[in-house]
Each structure stands twice: as structure tokens, then as C-alpha cells.
Amino acid sequence: MNKSIVIDGKNIPFEDGQTIMQAATAAGVYIPHLCHNPKFTPHGSCKLCTVKVNGRNCSACTFPAAEGQTITNITQELNDDREKITQMLFVEGNHFCPSCEKTGNCNLQAVAYHLGMTDNHFPHFFENREVDASHPDVMIDHNRCIFCTLCVRASQQEDGKNVFSISGRGIEKRLVVNSESGLLKDSDLDVNDCAAHICPTGAILIKRTGYKVPIGQRIYDHSHIDTITLAAEGASHDE
Amino acid sequence: MQQFIRQLAQENDFQSTRLLKILRAVQARYFHIPKAAIEQLALILSIPRTQIQNVIEFYSFFHLEPRGKYDILISSSITDLMVGQEELINYFSEKLGVKIGEVRADGVVSLNNTSCTGMCDQSLAGLVNGYALTNLTKSRIDEIVENVNKQLPLEQWSSDLFTVADNIIKPDLLLNQKPTQGEAINATFARGLKETLDEVEKSGLRGRGGAGYTTAWKWKFCSEDEGICDIEAQRQKQRYIICNADEGEPGTFKDRVLLNSYADSVFEGMTVAAAIIGATQGFIYLRGEYLHLYEKLEAILAVRRNANLLGKNILQHGFDFDIEICLGAGAYICGEESALIESLEGKAGIPRNRPPYPVTSGYLGKPTSVNNVETFLAAANIAIHGGDWFANLGTAKSKGTKVLSISGDCAKAGIYEYPFGTTIQTVLDDCGATDVLGVQVGGPSGTFISNDEFERKLAFEDLATGGSFIVFNNSRSILDVVHNFSHFFAHESCGFCTPCRVGTSLLKKQVDKIVEGHGSAGDIVALEELCQLIKNYSHCGLGQTAANPVLTTLERYPELYQNMLKKISYEPGFDLDKSLETARRMAHRDDAAAHLAQVE
Numbered sequence: 001m002n003k004s005i006v007i008d009g010k011n012i013p014f015e016d017g018q019t020i021m022q023a024a025t026a027a028g029v030y031i032p033h034l035c036h037n038p039k040f041t042p043h044g045s046c047k048l049c050t051v052k053v054n055g056r057n058c059s060a061c062t063f064p065a066a067e068g069q070t071i072t073n074i075t076q077e078l079n080d081d082r083e084k085i086t087q088m089l090f091v092e093g094n095h096f097c098p099s100c101e102k103t104g105n106c107n108l109q110a111v112a113y114h115l116g117m118t119d120n121h122f123p124h125f126f127e128n129r130e131v132d133a134s135h136p137d138v139m140i141d142h143n144r145c146i147f148c149t150l151c152v153r154a155s156q157q158e159d160g161k162n163v164f165s166i167s168g169r170g171i172e173k174r175l176v177v178n179s180e181s182g183l184l185k186d187s188d189l190d191v192n193d194c195a196a197h198i199c200p201t202g203a204i205l206i207k208r209t210g211y212k213v214p215i216g217q218r219i220y221d222h223s224h225i226d227t228i229t230l231a232a233e234g235a236s237h238d239e
Numbered sequence: 240m241q242q243f244i245r246q247l248a249q250e251n252d253f254q255s256t257r258l259l260k261i262l263r264a265v266q267a268r269y270f271h272i273p274k275a276a277i278e279q280l281a282l283i284l285s286i287p288r289t290q291i292q293n294v295i296e297f298y299s300f301f302h303l304e305p306r307g308k309y310d311i312l313i314s315s316s317i318t319d320l321m322v323g324q325e326e327l328i329n330y331f332s333e334k335l336g337v338k339i340g341e342v343r344a345d346g347v348v349s350l351n352n353t354s355c356t357g358m359c360d361q362s363l364a365g366l367v368n369g370y371a372l373t374n375l376t377k378s379r380i381d382e383i384v385e386n387v388n389k390q391l392p393l394e395q396w397s398s399d400l401f402t403v404a405d406n407i408i409k410p411d412l413l414l415n416q417k418p419t420q421g422e423a424i425n426a427t428f429a430r431g432l433k434e435t436l437d438e439v440e441k442s443g444l445r446g447r448g449g450a451g452y453t454t455a456w457k458w459k460f461c462s463e464d465e466g467i468c469d470i471e472a473q474r475q476k477q478r479y480i481i482c483n484a485d486e487g488e489p490g491t492f493k494d495r496v497l498l499n500s501y502a503d504s505v506f507e508g509m510t511v512a513a514a515i516i517g518a519t520q521g522f523i524y525l526r527g528e529y530l531h532l533y534e535k536l537e538a539i540l541a542v543r544r545n546a547n548l549l550g551k552n553i554l555q556h557g558f559d560f561d562i563e564i565c566l567g568a569g570a571y572i573c574g575e576e577s578a579l580i581e582s583l584e585g586k587a588g589i590p591r592n593r594p595p596y597p598v599t600s601g602y603l604g605k606p607t608s609v610n611n612v613e614t615f616l617a618a619a620n621i622a623i624h625g626g627d628w629f630a631n632l633g634t635a636k637s638k639g640t641k642v643l644s645i646s647g648d649c650a651k652a653g654i655y656e657y658p659f660g661t662t663i664q665t666v667l668d669d670c671g672a673t674d675v676l677g678v679q680v681g682g683p684s685g686t687f688i689s690n691d692e693f694e695r696k697l698a699f700e701d702l703a704t705g706g707s708f709i710v711f712n713n714s715r716s717i718l719d720v721v722h723n724f725s726h727f728f729a730h731e732s733c734g735f736c737t738p739c740r741v742g743t744s745l746l747k748k749q750v751d752k753i754v755e756g757h758g759s760a761g762d763i764v765a766l767e768e769l770c771q772l773i774k775n776y777s778h779c780g781l782g783q784t785a786a787n788p789v790l791t792t793l794e795r796y797p798e799l800y801q802n803m804l805k806k807i808s809y810e811p812g813f814d815l816d817k818s819l820e821t822a823r824r825m826a827h828r829d830d831a832a833a834h835l836a837q838v839e
């Protein structure tokens with residue numbers, strides 16, 4: 001077990017079966033990501049974690065680490081493009097950070113800051129999306145969903161339920177709730193479910209907890225997402 | 240309805256993998272998938288209702304709201320536009336008394352656009368309740384309108400409306416073969432399975448579906464064993480052969496003709512492949528637009544079963560194999576092999592993460608070889624005649640011949656077969672194309688070549704093509720072509736990954752902006768930058784090629800784009816005055832002061 005890959009010139013050990021993301025996180029190397037969470041099966045959809053493996057673009061969260069890989073991760077080119085992919089997510093939905101409860105705790109926002117994003121660059125879609133406030137304890141603001149499927153996976157893999165799903169094709173994609181009425185209140189979701197707390201953006205929020213942590217004391221108010229993520233996800237690998 | 244659904248599920252052994260087939264039957268009977276049907280199916284198939292909802296919303300031919308009893312779709316491929324699609328669909332809409340995209344108030348008829356239906360040599364094409372309509376003209380439209388208004392059952396419509404011609408114009412090596420039933424299977428077993436695989440390798444045959452992967456290698460990988468001998472490993476041995484007949488690339492229609500007139504050889508190619516890799520089950524994934532072929536193909540399969548060319552102990556060679564036909568439901572992405580497999584499993588066609596590749600983990604997680612229709616046809620003939628017979632034609636890197644579907648501005652549109660290495664000019668001369676502006680080789684995901692490049696060759700190493708070959712003469716506008724193709728990709732993106740989902744829609748808007756004359760100086764730089772982003776970061780081949788129409792034309796005709804730009808440095812992407820329309824309506828105003836002039 002002394003196999004290794006090279007990321008940005010640094011030797012990173014890996015074990016068979018590990019993805020590039022897993023090997024990097026375990027070694028304290030941050031690869032920007034949004035749809036990945038080490039607790040769940042990787043999805044590979046946001047494409048923020050794209051790295052160059054021997055010159056070819058690959059999603060680090062799904063691509064297996066293998067001997068002989070020379071990988072670039074933090075380069076001007078990759079980070080510029082990651083910024084544009086993040087901007088795509090911002091214009092696709094309706095993200096008005098100053099009026100969002102998640103601000104400061106939001107991974108989308110934090111990644112945007114980390115990549116130095118200062119505007120939305122692309123024209124907005126201004127999609128008309130709904131809010132589902134039917135559940136007594138949890139609400140969905142579809143305006144902020146980035147289709148990362150973390151809530152879908154958390155419900156299936158952690159809660160043993162099947163509350164969420166992504167439906168539709170192309171730009172018509174949307175988050176749907178598994179209940180006859182389609183409303184959250186008629187689903188099996190419980191406020192203590194992992195799926196209610198996993199959303200990286202402000203799309204799924206817990207009611208009556210708003211602004212309990214004041215702005216200025218929130219997760220990303222004082223540290224960058226790379227430090228925070230490595231502390232959280234590096235640890236969960238060791239479990 | 241409960242009774243109907245229950246019986247339908249039973250006929251399909253309560254298998255959720257048959258979800259598309261079940262939903263096709265529900266849609267045909269109720270003109271949509273009623274909510275109650277979703278609930279009942281979720282229960283009896285033991286799948287979440289959201290899986291069913293997702294499938295309905297993903298495929299163009301399923302609907303949550305009722306369509307008309309006669310659901311009419313008009314193909315909006317570039318070749319349809321070239322014969323006046325826009326005018327004819329408007330004529331249709333007016334005569335039927337229904338707006339495009341809507342259902343007539345009496346519920347009898349609905350009308351809409353659809354992506355290329357694979358009839359580009361007999362445009363204008365369409366579908367009525369899934370059955371192909373060809374050569375639509377005003378008089379044929381009048382006839383259809385009359386049939387609809389009389390509510391005449393489809394069986395009583397003139398069969399002329401549904402005639403689909405083969406138009407085989409230039410047959411060569413493959414299309415001249417008419418082997419007898421069983422010839423390829425017998426030749427394979429006489430020579431030996433391994434020896435036949437060697438012949439396929441010697442033939443140099445590469446996949447005809449676009450990617451051009453060496454067929455013999457794919458079969459070899461698919462047949463390799465883990466080597467462990469226990470019961471689990473035995474069960475692991477289940478393998479599958481899939482024939483990819485999704486043929487969704489606009490301008491491609493050769494697989495339709497191969498299945499109409501060479502189906503026996505295609506089935507035989509599948510059987511030979513199955514024997515080689517050790518598969519006992521095969522599927523044909525037939526695009527929904529080719530529903531008209533379904534019964535004919537079923538009949539041929541039945542004949543083959545009777546003749547022991549399928550089934551148990553085929554021709555006494557001690558090998559079992561059968562083929563099932565599965566219909567798609569309107570989704571170009573399902574031509575991508577892993578999306579196709581998802582679709583066969585009764586799900587939305589979303590491309591999988593790779594590795595693992597289908598050859599190690601495909602249908603239901605088992606090793607699977609997905610090959611194009613033409614690949615199987617070639618393999619059957621190679622099994623009979625040997626590898627050299629095929630490899631004698633073509634170039635060093637591209638052996639044998641390629642079947643082309645030629646359409647657009649030429650005297651004789653149809654099917655042409657050429658040895659690889661043939662120049663574009665030869666093809667243009669043969670099909671009677673004059674005054675040519677350029678050719679789209681390989682469909683929207685391929686390359687637009689200009690009239691300076693006609694000495695280039697058909698070959699994987701030069702101009703690769705799955706078969707689409709669309710000719711444009713000098714009366715055509717390249718930007719119209721780009722506009723049509725950009726809309727196609729935005730409509731067909733599966734939406735899984737960010738760069739393709741958001742990017743193809745942004746690209747569509749950006750192309751619209753420039754084509755409609757609202758572009759300004761920075762817009763071309765922005766366009767190119769967006770194209771690179773989509774191309775380099777998308778998850779699958781759809782996204783990776785979706786920007787090709789812009790990239791290949793921008794490279795050749797930069798001035799064309801430049802000329803569309805306004806002489807100002809920035810133009811907003813939206814029309815300011817138009818955005819005030821709602822406000823004006825609410826205020827009951829339409830006077831001059833209620834309008835804004837955009838600053839020029």
C-alpha cells in the first residue's frame with residue numbers, strides 16, 4: 001500500500017477503490033465541489049470538481065485514482081472555468097443572497113467567494129419557481145435548488161426513505177417530492193432526517209431556526225470553504 | 240382503468256424494467272398518463288412514484304396532461320425547415336384550428352414540433368400517434384385534417400400517407416449481400432467462435448454508431464471472465480447484447496432502412512456476437528419514431544424463432560439466445576450507450592459515470608456490448624466472408640465501407656454506401672448536388688465543412704460520421720443551420736450536468752441574440768468562451784459536441800458572425816420594450832409614451 005498519484009506536483013497516497021477526491025481529501029488537498037459529500041455515493045453532476053488527469057478533464061469525485069496519474073487541480077484555467085460553472089448555477093436559479101437565510105452557511109455562496117466570483121457573468125433565466133412551505137418543520141425554496149441530489153441520496157442512503165427525486169429533462173429539471181399530492185407535508189420527511197439538513201444551498205431550510213446564528217458568526221464568515229471542508233470531510237473519511 | 244393497468248402490468252410480469260413499454264400503452268389509451276395510473280403502477284411495480292413521474296417528464300412522448308386523440312408531431316430538423324416546415328406547420332395549425340403546442344378545445348387533436356424523425360429524404364415528415372407520416376404537402380395536410388375531423392381511425396387513413404421509402408441509391412459491399420437465413424450463424428460455428436472473433440478483428444471493423452471503437456476488442460472485453468468459479472460467479476456470467484437503433488442524430492436514417500430491408504442480417508449479427516461473448520439475451524432499442532417498423536420486426540423475429548435461428552439450442556449448436564424489441568419514447572440522449580441501458584432498465588436516460596464501462600457493468604450491472612445496427616450487419620457478413628473480404632476496402636485506419644444517409648440540397652436523397660477514403664466531392668457528384676455551400680458531415684454533433692474542403696475524405700482519421708450527410712446550397716444561411724442545431728441540443732440535453740444543462744440553454748439564447756441581430760462587439764468572444772466551457776466540461780458526448788455547430792462555423796466563417804453584430808459595444812440580451820408588455824396590458828395603455836425605444 002504505497003501507491004500514489006501526483007496532484008499539483010505533490011505525491012498523494014491512495015488505496016485501491018478510492019476516487020481522486022477521496023485520496024485528495026484524506027491527504028488534506030481541497031478540490032472544489034458541490035454535489036459531493038463523502039457520506040454518499042458520488043453523483044458527478046455539478047462538474048466543479050473537474051481536474052486534469054494526464055491532460056484530460058475528469059470529475060475527481062467519481063474518477064478512480066490509479067497509479068501513473070499526474071493531476072492538476074488548482075490552476076488558473078481550472079479555477080476560471082469552475083467560476084463560470086458556478087455562475088451558471090447562479091443564473092439558472094434565483095439566488096438573492098442578502099435575503100437568504102442560508103447566507104454565510106451556504107456552500108454555493110462559499111465556493112463562489114473562494115473562486116473569486118464577483119458577478120453572475122451570464123444572463124439570468126429568471127425562472128418562476130415555487131416555495132413549498134406545507135410541512136410543519138421544513139420548507140423547500142425551489143429557487144435555490146442546484147439539482148445536486150444530496151437530499152435525494154441522503155434520504156435513500158441515510159434515512160432509509162425515498163422522499164426526494166429529480167425529475168424532468170434538460171433545463172426543465174426540478175426537485176420533486178415523493179407524496180401523492182407532491183407536497184412535502186404528505187411525504188415521510190421528518191425534521192430530524194439527514195435529508196432535511198444536507199442541502200448545500202438555501203433550498204431546504206428548517207423552519208423557526210432562521211437567524212439563530214447571527215450573520216457574522218456563520219460558518220464561512222471567517223474561514224474559506226477549503227479549510228472548513230477539509231476539517232469536516234477529512235475527518236469523516238477516518239470514521 | 241384499474242383493470243386495464245393491472246392487466247398491462249401482469250402482461251409485463253410486473254417488471255419495472257418494462258416501465259416504458261407499460262407507459263406507452265397507457266399513453267396510447269388515455270392520451271396521457273393519469274395520476275391514478277402513476278399511483279397504481281408505483282404500487283404494483285414496487286417502485287417510487289417519483290421514478291414514474293421522472294420517466295414521464297423525461298421522454299417527449301409521455302404526457303402528464305392529455306394530448307389530443309390524434310397527437311400530431313411535425314419534425315423540425317433542418318431538412319424539414321428547408322422544405323418550408325414553418326409555413327406548412329402554420330398551415331396545419333390553421334386548418335386544424337389548434338395552436339402549435341396545444342390541444343384543440345374538443346380534445347380531438349393536438350399539434351407540436353418534434354426533433355428529427357429520421358425521414359430527411361422524404362421531408363416534410365411527422366408522426367400521428369407515433370406512426371410516421373412522410374412527404375407532407377398542403378394537399379396531404381388537407382387530407383389529414385379531413386380524416387381527423389371525421390375522426391377516422393388510423394387504419395382507415397390512406398396507406399399512402401404512411402409510406403416510408405428505402406431510397407437505396409448506391410449499394411456497395413454490404414448492401415449487395417443477401418445471405419440466406421442462418422448462413423452467418425452456421426459459418427461462425429463451422430469456423431469456431433474464437434476464430435470468428437479473430438476474423439472480426441482482422442476485418443478492422445470499427446463501431447458505426449459514431450465513436451468508432453474496434454468491435455472485436457469490445458466483444459473481447461465483454462467476454463472476459465473474472466476467473467473465479469463459484470455460484471455467484473456463474474450468475475455473474477449473464478451477459479447482454481444490445482443493438483442500438485435509437486438513430487437520433489438529425490440527418491441519419493440509414494438504420495431505419497437497414498432494419499426495414501436487412502433485418503435478418505442484423506439479427507444474425509447480434510446472434511453471432513451473442514455466441515462469441517456468451518450472451519443469452521439481446522435487445523433492440525428502437526427509437527419511438529420508428530414505431531412503424533415494430534410489427535414487421537416482431538414478425539421477422541417470430542419467423543426466426545420458428546426456424547430455430549433464435550431460442551433454445553440454435554441450429555443444434557448448443558447455444559440459446561433470444562431478442563426483445565424495446566421502443567424508446569422521444570429522447571436523443573438514449574442513443575448514448577449508458578443512457579440507453581438506463582432507459583432499458585425503465586428509467587430516465589441519464590448517462591452513467593464511467594468507469595465502469597458497459598462491457599464490465601452494463602444492463603442490470605452485467606457485462607453488455609452495445610453496438611450500432613450497421614455494425615451488426617457488417618459483422619454478420621464478415622462471419623460469412625471472412626475478415627479480408629471487408630478489410631480489402633477502405634483506408635489503413637478505416638476498413639470497409641460506410642452507409643450514408645444523404646439529404647438536403649441534392650437531386651437524389653437517400654442511402655449510399657462508400658468505401659472509407661471516398662472524397663466528399665465524389666459523394667456530392669453522385670447525389671447530384673450543385674452550387675454547394677457546405678456539408679454537415681456527421682449531423683449537428685459533427686462538422687460543417689465549406690466548399691474549400693471537398694477533397695477531404697470519409698474516414699475516422701479525417702471526417703468521421705455515423706452516417707448523417709446534409710448538403711446545403713448557396714441559397715441557404717449558415718446561421719439558420721446553427722440556430723436550428725443549437726435549439727436541438729438545448730431541447731435534448733438530459734440535464735444531468737451543469738455545463739450541458741445550463742450551457743446549452745445559454746448557448747441557444749446567445750445564438751438567438753446574434754441571429755436576431757441583437758449581438759454586439761463582446762458577444763462573439765462570449766459565445767466562443769461558452770462553447771469551450773460546454774465542450775470541455777460536459778459529462779457525456781451530447782454536451783461535448785453540442786457546441787460543434789457554432790465552433791465549426793465560427794472557425795470557417797468568422798465574418799458571417801461579425802456581420803450580424805450591431806455597431807455598439809453592448810446590447811442587453813432582452814428587449815426592454817417587449818418586457819413592458821404585461822405592464823401595458825395591466826394599465827390598458829398602448830400609446831407612444833408607454834413604449835421605450837432601445838438606444839441604438
Ligand SMILES: Cc1cc2nc3c(=O)[nH]c(=O)nc-3n(C[C@H](O)[C@H](O)[C@H](O)COP(=O)(O)O)c2cc1C
Binds near residue numbers: 447611
Ligand atoms: C448523444 C449521443 C447519441 C448517440 N446516438 C447513437 C445512436 O443513435 N446510434 C448509435 O449506434 N450510437 C449512438 N451513440 C454512440 C453510442 O454511445 C455507442 O458508442 C454506440 O452505440 C456503440 O456502437 P458501435 O461501437 O457499433 O458504434 C450516441 C452517442 C451519444 C453521446
Ligand code: SF4
Binds near residue numbers: 094096108201
Ligand atoms: S442559497 Fe446560497 S447562493 Fe443561493 S441565495 Fe441563498 S445564500 Fe445565496
Ligand code: SF4
Binds near residue numbers: 150200203204
Ligand atoms: S434541494 Fe438542496 S440538496 Fe436537494 S437537490 Fe436541491 S440543492 Fe441539492
Ligand code: FES
Binds near residue numbers: 045
Ligand atoms: S463534486 Fe464532482 S461533479 Fe459535483
Ligand code: FES
Binds near residue numbers: 735739777780
Ligand atoms: S447532460 Fe449529457 S453532457 Fe451533460
